[in-house]
Amino acid sequence: MADPLFPDFRPVRDRANAATLVQQLVDAVARAIDTQALGPGMPLPSVREFARAHDVSTFTVASAYARLVAQGWLQARPGSGYRVAARMPASAAAPAPRAWEPPTPGAEWLLSDVFADHSIPVKSGCGWLPGEWLNEAGLHAGLRHVARLPGGQIAGYGHPYGYAPLRESVAGHVATLGMVADPGQVLLTQGVTHGLDIAIRTLLRPGDTVLVEQPCYANLLALVRLAGLRVVAVPRTPEGLELTRLEQAVQTHRPRAMIVNTVLQNPTGASLTMANAYQVLRIAEQNDCWIIEDDISRELLPGVAPVLAAMDGLRRVIYLSGYTKVISPSVRVGYAVAHPDVVRDMARTKMAVGLTSPEIMERVVHEALREGRYRAHVAGLRERLAVAHARVEQRLAALDMPVHVTPRAGLFLWAGLPPACAGTSADALAERALRDGIWLAPGSYFDAAQDDLPRIRLNVAYSDDDRLWRFLRHAAQKSDARRG
Numbered sequence: 179m180a181d182p183l184f185p186d187f188r189p190v191r192d193r194a195n196a197a198t199l200v201q202q203l204v205d206a207v208a209r210a211i212d213t214q215a216l217g218p219g220m221p222l223p224s225v226r227e228f229a230r231a232h233d234v235s236t237f238t239v240a241s242a243y244a245r246l247v248a249q250g251w252l253q254a255r256p257g258s259g260y261r262v263a264a265r266m267p268a269s270a271a272a273p274a275p276r277a278w279e280p281p282t283p284g285a286e287w288l289l290s291d292v293f294a295d296h297s298i299p300v301k302s303g304c305g306w307l308p309g310e311w312l313n314e315a316g317l318h319a320g321l322r323h324v325a326r327l328p329g330g331q332i333a334g335y336g337h338p339y340g341y342a343p344l345r346e347s348v349a350g351h352v353a354t355l356g357m358v359a360d361p362g363q364v365l366l367t368q369g370v371t372h373g374l375d376i377a378i379r380t381l382l383r384p385g386d387t388v389l390v391e392q393p394c395y396a397n398l399l400a401l402v403r404l405a406g407l408r409v410v411a412v413p414r415t416p417e418g419l420e421l422t423r424l425e426q427a428v429q430t431h432r433p434r435a436m437i438v439n440t441v442l443q444n445p446t447g448a449s450l451t452m453a454n455a456y457q458v459l460r461i462a463e464q465n466d467c468w469i470i471e472d473d474i475s476r477e478l479l480p481g482v483a484p485v486l487a488a489m490d491g492l493r494r495v496i497y498l499s500g501y502t503k504v505i506s507p508s509v510r511v512g513y514a515v516a517h518p519d520v521v522r523d524m525a526r527t528k529m530a531v532g533l534t535s536p537e538i539m540e541r542v543v544h545e546a547l548r549e550g551r552y553r554a555h556v557a558g559l560r561e562r563l564a565v566a567h568a569r570v571e572q573r574l575a576a577l578d579m580p581v582h583v584t585p586r587a588g589l590f591l592w593a594g595l596p597p598a599c600a601g602t603s604a605d606a607l608a609e610r611a612l613r614d615g616i617w618l619a620p621g622s623y624f625d626a627a628q629d630d631l632p633r634i635r636l637n638v639a640y641s642d643d644d645r646l647w648r649f650l651r652h653a654a655q656k657s658d659a660r661r662g
Contacts, residue, residue, distance in 0.1 A: 375401055
């Protein structure tokens with residue numbers, strides 16, 4: 179029996195190259211409503227009628243109708259079937275787009291709105307990889323795996339320590355870094371920032387002193403302030419922490435802990451040398467100081483670099499890492515590895531402030547690691563980043579902009595302003611750039627005292643863009659002209 183409402187609907191039964199039958203039906207009905215072939219209040223064929231007319235199962239039609247109801251295209255009326263829902267006119271549902279207006283930069287924007295603001299054309303100051311660089315195949319494999327699981331397996335809170343098979347994978351991975359740890363020494367977190375928060379809440383109390391690097395990860399500064407800690411900054415050199423200043427800070431301030439970003443540091447891109455790592459551990463041990471090791475970028479490092487937790491044997495080091503940099507920021511899965519007693523205390527903190535971490539995402543990550551292409555994906559990322567570093571370094575050299583180090587790995591370069599901009603505020607430069615649709619991350623974001631450092635952090639994956647370099651050249655020329 180032909181269906182007069184959908185005479186052109188021809189289901190394509192090709193699972194490899196076509197959408198599912200349910201999705202094809204959803205698209206056909208939505209298209210008919212969009213083109214006004216179906217108007218508000220009009221009835222649709224019953225599930226059985228549609229199934230007979232198009233030789234599809236009643237299950238397919240019922241599933242499509244249910245999806246259309248959930249999406250607001252249809253209304254289900256008991257006793258009278260399905261009808262087209264009354265929809266807002268297009269002018270009300272989708273107002274005309276306004277011209278882009280730059281946001282106001284600052285600490286509050288950096289810590290919150292920046293993650294939801296997708297309107298900025300050139301994201302040179304951001305802290306993540308482009309979406310097309312991320313592990314799409316692994317992510318899709320993980321999502322398909324979770325979608326096939328019975329609801330009962332994924333409906334509960336999960337274990338306080340996190341999904342056990344993923345913790346086993348983490349224990350195996352850190353063993354390759356020299357750490358001897360069983361799954362009971364692994365705590366899954368919602369990313370490394372969450373791990374930092376849990377470690378800080380577990381080890382420290384308001385009024386305690388903590389050492390941070392100068393410059394350091396911007397969100398860390400917000401965390402330690404929220405915890406009511408006294409913050410002492412120790413300069414970060416190309417080799418690691420400045421040891422003389424570290425000794426002085428430890429002896430003067432008696433910190434309870436220090437927080438160190440071991441390799442490909444955010445924002446400088448520098449990594450600790452073996453000699454520097456040894457001395458940092460020596461100073462910590464002699465002064466009974468905990469170390470919280472943020473190692474989120476380890477996977478992006480092609481060579482070998484020290485791991486403080488492995489050198490220490492997990493006695494006074496809490497090791498933090500995760501998958502947001504290489505799989506996807508949206509999965510929010512990280513982990514902490516530490517002494518069993520410390521992990522037990524951290525698990526209690528985790529449960530007190532947020533209950534368990536989402537097991538669904540942990541299962542997705544576990545499947546992405548098992549899917550078979552993860553190692554190749556990481557190797558490909560390293561190659562793309564090396565190329566991006568080389569290109570951005572060339573552009574920096576053309577403007578005589580100095581860099582802290584040239585790691586040819588990781589996301590970041592820590593660059594000085596062009597010499598022609600000497601005396602120019604990096605904060606002011608970032609505000610001017612944002613008006614042109616360019617996001618720069620000025621030095622004040624990464625300074626414990628929020629001083630206006632004359633540097634900017636560049637994410638190389640987003641910085642090989644002519645618009646950025648035209649802006650910087652123009653800014654340098656205007657500064658030269660004003661001085662002349």
